[in-house]
Amino acid sequence: LRSVDAGATWADEGALHEPDSAGRPYSYHGTFVSRLRDGTLVACPFRVDRSDAGRPLFSATGGLVDNEPLLVLSYDGGRTWDAPRTAGLPAGMVATPAQGIVELEDGRWVWAFDQWPAYDDPGPYRPRMLCLFSADRGRTWGDLVVMADGSPNGKGYWHGRPICRRDGRLFALLWSADMTRPEHGPLDLPIHSVRADAAGRGWDTP
16 A cells, blocks of 8 residues: 555555465465665565465464565565565574564664464463574575573563664564463563664673
């Protein structure tokens, strides 16, 4: 959708990607969009193979089905979009994008993820936040970094969305929960914050 009147009205410009072209019945979720310094738009959804339409996205123990994080780029203000490209996570890791791409001062991209248990993982659920880095505009990814992990002190962290401060350092707020009473599920805690150096590798304790 596009608005040219500050959001008062919106025009439907069609799909970023036609699912039929993927060859499988995927569902697409959680699309965050970023605008880079050169005007490129980057959409960051994840997709789930729905060949087994009766299988829920989440298991009874909170595990998430396997999914593929995607990047979809536009170089003309969102009027046309490239075909989706996958961003490979380490084998066996289940994680979904927590926000869109953040462009660092040195031009690298950082992408934040929520880590989930696998679908058949019996638990306990220990949510944590991860970051991936790319030095070639999303063509390849490496340098997986733990952004926030509260397992040692019984906390869980989700949905951290880093911003790049004027001094180049990173800052994020985290949805936080007490995970010490699994029979009650996650119990909300006050929002936590976390910071990192300009390289994005040295995150402090939330």
